[in-house]
Amino acid sequence: MKLVIAPDSYKESLSAKQVADTIEKGFRTVFPMATITKVPMADGGEGTVQTLVDATKGTLISVPVRGPLEEEVQAFFGLLGDQETAIIEMASASGLHLVPPAARNPFYTTTIGTGELISKALDYGVKKIIIGIGGSATNDGGAGMAHALGVKFIKKSGQAFFPYAYLLNEIEHIDTSSLDNRIKSTLIEVACDVTNPLTGLNGASYVYGAQKGATQSQMKLLDNNLEHYGKKISQYLHKEVTNIPGSGAAGGLGAGLMAFLDAKTIKGIDVVIDVTKLEDKMKDADLVITGEGQINEQTPFGKTPVGVAKLAKKYGVQVIAIAGSYVKGYEKVYDCGIDAVFATIPTAMPLQEVLLKAEMNLYETSVNVAKLWRIAKQNHK
Incomplete structure (x- = not known):
């Protein structure tokens, strides 16, 4: 048998x-x-990094990054046995579990730590990064992640600013000239099983905002801000990400990864089936x-x-x-x-x-x- x-x-x-x-x-x-x-x-969510590290005899690497509230947290990623592939769970850097219930407010939470985690994985010379994007505390469209990797968000005044979710409507210009060069030679795959678009009643803000601490009025503002953000991405990056299935995953991180890192979405379970x-x-x-x-x-x-x-x-x-x-x-x-x-x-x-x-x-x-x-x-x- x-x-x-x-x-x-x-x-x-x-x-x-x-x-x-x-x-x-x-x-x-x-x-x-x-x-x-x-x-x-695993299916791309919690436990995926450990599962694939175990399956490939890889290494689990712990690193300090900025958490959802910009405090230092100890996050991790996996370097798989081939030494060329990194796997990241965004929740280890930007997850809802890192924010006490009383402090949950997606106006201010950021994906900056996820960007820092990507940068630290790139330091290992990997050729491919797989990112699982479940369990986020954020609604910033991945702007914090992009900021950590060198993208600048500019106001009408010409001043660069930190892209909190409540400020995304102030983006006038997006400057990607300083985006980490290593991204161009790295394949980025996003393990994503939800099909929500970035905006609208089925989008990131209205479907997932409440569990992250948003009120109904905040959801409306967040959704409007993500709509503006999507238009600016279209204008300066020439990519239409607003209505792509999965772009609303993890508070819009899906859209940010597609726009700034040219990431492709795949089912989490398919990633694990392939690697194992x-x-x-x-x-x-x-x-x-x-x-x-x-x-x-x-x-x-x-x-x-x-x-x-x-x-x-x-x-x-x-x-x-x-x-x-x-x-x-x-x-x-x-x-x-x-x-x-x-x-x-x-x-x-x-x-x-x-x-x-x-x-x-x-x-x-x-x-x-x-x-x-x-x-x-x-x-x-």
């Missing part, structure tokens, strides 16, 4: 590697002689096990379990998902290549207990799934 284990992390309890190790342990109690290949996965060479490993598998912390109605939209399942179905391999829990809407994954879904929580318990017992519950569920699979194989014979 050949088994491929390719799960995402269980948020706040187990890394993707820990999940894969625990499922392997459970299956080995039933199939001790099985050939088991573990491929920890998952397809080669599952071609002759008998069974694929995947999973994530919770399977729900959002899982079909770019999340790890469905990305893994679709690839497995290309080779006719059956797929079982083991999740921490599943909620209403989870059944949609049955139309996406997943054959069965199991939850690890055996009984009602407080969240803290769920997190503490995550590994034990996952192990016991894996044993039970393995026993069920053994029955199925015996009956098939």
